[in-house]
Amino acid sequence: MSESLVFAPSAAAIARTRTTAAQYEEMYARSLSDPDGFWKEQSQRIDWIKPPTRIKNTSYTYPDISIKWFEDGVLNISANCVDRHLATRADETAIIWEGDIPGTDDKVTYRQLHERLGRFANVLKANGVKKGDRVTIYMPMIIDTAVAMLACARIGAVHSVIFGGFSPDSIAGRINDCDSKIVLTADEGRRGGKTIPLKKNVDEALLKTPGVERVIVVKNTGNAVAMQAGRDVWYADEAAKVSADCAPEPMNAEDPLFILYTSGSTGKPKGVLHTTGGYIVWASLTHERVFDYQPGEIYWCTADVGWVTGHSYIVYGPLANGATTVMFEGIPSYPDAGRCWQVVEKHKVNIFYTAPTAIRALMGAGADIPDQYPMPSLRLLGSVGEPINPEAWLWYHKHVGKERCEIVDTWWQTETGGILISALPGAIAAKPGSATKPFFGIKPIVLSPEGKLQEQTKAEGVLCIADSWPGQMRTVYGDHARFVSTYFETYKGYYFTGDGCRRDEDGYYWITGRVDDVLNVSGHRIGTAEVESALVAHPKVAEAAVVGYPHDIKGQGIYCYVTLMAGEKGDDALKTELRNWVRKEIGAIASPDLMQFAPGLPKTRSGKIMRRILRKIAENDYGALGDTTTLADPGVVTDLIENRQNR
Ligand code: 6R9
Numbered sequence: 048m049s050e051s052l053v054f055a056p057s058a059a060a061i062a063r064t065r066t067t068a069a070q071y072e073e074m075y076a077r078s079l080s081d082p083d084g085f086w087k088e089q090s091q092r093i094d095w096i097k098p099p100t101r102i103k104n105t106s107y108t109y110p111d112i113s114i115k116w117f118e119d120g121v122l123n124i125s126a127n128c129v130d131r132h133l134a135t136r137a138d139e140t141a142i143i144w145e146g147d148i149p150g151t152d153d154k155v156t157y158r159q160l161h162e163r164l165g166r167f168a169n170v171l172k173a174n175g176v177k178k179g180d181r182v183t184i185y186m187p188m189i190i191d192t193a194v195a196m197l198a199c200a201r202i203g204a205v206h207s208v209i210f211g212g213f214s215p216d217s218i219a220g221r222i223n224d225c226d227s228k229i230v231l232t233a234d235e236g237r238r239g240g241k242t243i244p245l246k247k248n249v250d251e252a253l254l255k256t257p258g259v260e261r262v263i264v265v266k267n268t269g270n271a272v273a274m275q276a277g278r279d280v281w282y283a284d285e286a287a288k289v290s291a292d293c294a295p296e297p298m299n300a301e302d303p304l305f306i307l308y309t310s311g312s313t314g315k316p317k318g319v320l321h322t323t324g325g326y327i328v329w330a331s332l333t334h335e336r337v338f339d340y341q342p343g344e345i346y347w348c349t350a351d352v353g354w355v356t357g358h359s360y361i362v363y364g365p366l367a368n369g370a371t372t373v374m375f376e377g378i379p380s381y382p383d384a385g386r387c388w389q390v391v392e393k394h395k396v397n398i399f400y401t402a403p404t405a406i407r408a409l410m411g412a413g414a415d416i417p418d419q420y421p422m423p424s425l426r427l428l429g430s431v432g433e434p435i436n437p438e439a440w441l442w443y444h445k446h447v448g449k450e451r452c453e454i455v456d457t458w459w460q461t462e463t464g465g466i467l468i469s470a471l472p473g474a475i476a477a478k479p480g481s482a483t484k485p486f487f488g489i490k491p492i493v494l495s496p497e498g499k500l501q502e503q504t505k506a507e508g509v510l511c512i513a514d515s516w517p518g519q520m521r522t523v524y525g526d527h528a529r530f531v532s533t534y535f536e537t538y539k540g541y542y543f544t545g546d547g548c549r550r551d552e553d554g555y556y557w558i559t560g561r562v563d564d565v566l567n568v569s570g571h572r573i574g575t576a577e578v579e580s581a582l583v584a585h586p587k588v589a590e591a592a593v594v595g596y597p598h599d600i601k602g603q604g605i606y607c608y609v610t611l612m613a614g615e616k617g618d619d620a621l622k623t624e625l626r627n628w629v630r631k632e633i634g635a636i637a638s639p640d641l642m643q644f645a646p647g648l649p650k651t652r653s654g655k656i657m658r659r660i661l662r663k664i665a666e667n668d669y670g671a672l673g674d675t676t677t678l679a680d681p682g683v684v685t686d687l688i689e690n691r692q693n694r
Contacts, residue, residue, distance in 0.1 A: 053476050054453075054478070056453065057473075060339070060453050064339050064472055075485070078487040082488060090117055094127055099118065101117070101119050107514065107515065116328075118300055124197075124304060124327050125197045128363060141155055141366060141372070143345070144189065144373075144374050149389070165201070165292055172202060172289075177202075181204070184230075185245055186208075187237065187267060191265045192352055196208065201295055206306075207318070210634075214631055216252070218249065229263070230261070231265070232249045232262060234270055236267065237267075259278075304322055313574070315577070318525065318526075319461050327363060328518070329516065329518025331364050335368050337429070338400070339471070345371050345397050345398070346397065346400075348372070348400040359465045359518075379405045379408065384408075384413075385419070388416070388422060399425060400431065401428075401429070403433050403602065410442045417446040425452050426453075427454075428444070429454070429456075429457055431458075434557075434558050435479070437480040440454065457482065458482035461572075463518060464518030469483060481551070481555045482557070490512065490513040491512055492541065493506040493508045493509070493510060494511055495509075496508060496509060505552045507547075507549045509543070511544060545563045568598075569601045570602070573636065575595075581628065582625060588610070591609050593608070593639075601640075606640065606692070606693065607642045610645055641665070643691065648683065651677055660678075
């Protein structure tokens with residue numbers, strides 16, 4: 048139905064945009080035909096200590112993948128995000144903080160942010176952190192977390208932010224993987240009316256991390272927490288001992304900026320590594336163009352800084368552009384489903400950027416809620432994290448945007464550093480459900496699953512990117528071979544995104560979801576392999592297979608098939624036990640939605656689990672199982688269908 052719907056840019060968006068339709072076409076063409084010239088010009092948006100003379104030096108030639116941008120440039124990101132705004136907007140608000148508890152808020156100006164990050168940087172130095180060291184940040188959505196990230200960038204330390212929802216075991220794995228000797232945390236966080244025991248989780252994690260020497264704890268809720276003498280210190284005590292004056296460390300463009308762990312189709316989460324120069328050019332340029340950000344506007348991205356969206360579009364992109372960025376500690380449904388709209392009106396937000404899962408949840412609460420809020424300040428809406436279904440798009444447009452706001456559906460990944468496919472307001476017409484057109488420098492290509500290039504405009508297949516862009520990840524931390532094999536081995540010569548897509552006759556891209564064993568649950572990436580290995584680690588579980596199924600709110604739900612050890616009884620109590628076990632092993636975000644005890648799993652004669660069949664049964668689409676004759680024991684399928692959980 049909705050594929051024929053087209054929303055042309057409004058007159059208001061056209062009148063104010065930084066990028067007209069003609070400029071988009073011209074700049075896009077130039078970015079592909081003359082990347083060196085184009086990116087040299089774009090790099091001038093950054094204050095370099097030494098401007099780069101070498102622009103693009105990248106190779107997608109398997110297996111010698113090498114990605115370098117602006118490689119002889121020298122800069123400091125914290126200086127770009129803060130210091131350089133002091134001359135023009137020192138007393139303007141950099142960050143507005145809105146607390147979980149309605150009525151609690153705070154803000155910092157660029158001048159205050161400068162002071163706070165300098166002091167935090169000196170605390171890190173005084174606690175032994177040096178350029179190149181990895182610093183783990185497990186903190187709530189508070190201003191100090193942005194300060195801590197910028198403080199790392201100030202001194203050239205590499206931060207690894209871990210989402211507050213991850214369990215102690217997950218924290219430990221990430222700390223050990225990057226050999227981080229220091230952890231920054233808070234006593235507790237707040238979210239949706241609950242407190243999150245951050246320090247307690249760190250204490251538990253640290254039982255399994257021999258390398259951690261120091262924990263710096265920010266006082267947030269003020270509730271009592273255990274402090275281990277010699278290891279744990281309060282941030283406030285440390286801050287009192289140092290000055291706020293910390294010169295920015297000159298960093299090479301290719302020096303690492305941060306590691307962010309993300310799930311893949313196999314194995315443990317991998318440490319996606321981003322570097323300095325290319326990342327900040329990409330984050331700031333995309334933020335400016337995709338949101339058509341103009342000075343003085345209030346911009347709110349509802350993500351958590353524990354995800355890449357929080358890195359690029361709460362902290363680095365907006366601050367590099369001198370924006371006012373909102374940091375929200377809470378969740379859209381607390382204390383009620385009107386919270387976001389209250390916050391938009393309270394802070395006069397102009398640009399609102401959220402995820403389809405949140406939109407669908409708010410949709411479920413009823414249109415009469417947003418209808419009570421005129422939200423006159425709103426100008427632009429954004430969506431990220433998963434495909435937005437046209438129904439949710441239309442609801443967002445009507446009830447939140449009042450049919451007056453443009454919508455940008457932004458497709459990108461942790462690996463890409465920033466947005467790769469999105470409409471530009473005032474330049475590219477929207478089609479609900481399509482991420483629309485590629486950003487400058489991005490050449491998406493569609494391949495058949497077998498790897499044949501689909502040259503005609505209208506095509507369907509897997510989505511790859513033909514060449515490098517400045518914001519691209521550089522490697523998997525500590526495992527370059529995994530970087531090469533994950534992204535460059537299957538389709539040689541291209542970056543493989545892991546997503547499927549369709550390109551329509553207008554050259555618009557429609558992302559259809561992951562084609563690998565990665566689930567997208569409420570916009571969070573979860574590897575089926577991770578959930579499976581958590582399940583089989585339980586003493587009563589012999590084997591497990593995990594697949595996704597369509598879920599009204601979450602987009603995808605987690606469906607687990609579990610084969611128990613001989614003699615174990617599969618009942619509801621065990622389901623609860625296993626669910627809690629997965630939450631403990633990974634975190635609440637990986638909590639199984641449906642669980643089915645299966646005496647056997649469908650396998651080929653060579654012993655491979657036939658996931659296609661398990662997916663179909665989980666989708667309650669067992670009439671279309673396809674060929675099951677290659678199964679070692681076709682009988683197991685009958686039992687699986689009879690006992691399916693999604694009906
Ligand atoms: C930024 C972020 C990446 C995966 C990606 C894709 C899905 C993200 C999307 C989208 C359709 C969009 N995805 N944005 N799918 N339309 N606008 O979400 O990063 O957590 O690494 O997830 O999310 O499947 O491959 P990350």
